[in-house]
Amino acid sequence: GKTLQTIAYIHGIKPEKPALVVAPATLVYNWQKEIERFTPDAKYLIISGSKETRDKLLEDVNEYEFVLTSYPLLRRDINKYRDIEFSYCIIDEAQYIKNRKTMNAVSVKKIRAEHKFALTGTPVENSIMELWSIFDFIMPGYLKSARQFSEEFALISDSNEVQETLRNIIRPFVL
8 A cells, every 4th residue: 555655646746856765675576566567657777686787777767767776785885876866765664764773774864855755554663762763764853863852752651641742743744
């Protein structure tokens, strides 16, 4: 559902710049299949293969509507993405950036994009700080700094009033 909705949205608005999709390696080809099935006229590019192949593919990203890559390859190639601006950066299975200090999180947060989406069915698995890391990707600063957020929400998350406050803050951005 989330994949198809995202593909339909991007294809429907036809942005001038490509949309970057970062997904677990096991799901990159699922994105390809969904694009081919539901938007067969969409041009997409999968960034994979050897370093030399990926470097060459990245030279032509602006010719495509969708650019698909995996978290591990993005981490390896992040310096090559420095000069590319995307219309959208969509991270699939956003729990892959739940720890703000991991290379997954650091790398996706370096992507230059006009808009950012985080797709996940499980925004919080172990700690409310995972939610902070995802929001730090889509809207840096919205939930304040990690320290401020932790002091305000994570350390006292058993309070119903605090939980309701946080729910109200994020509700407009969670579908």
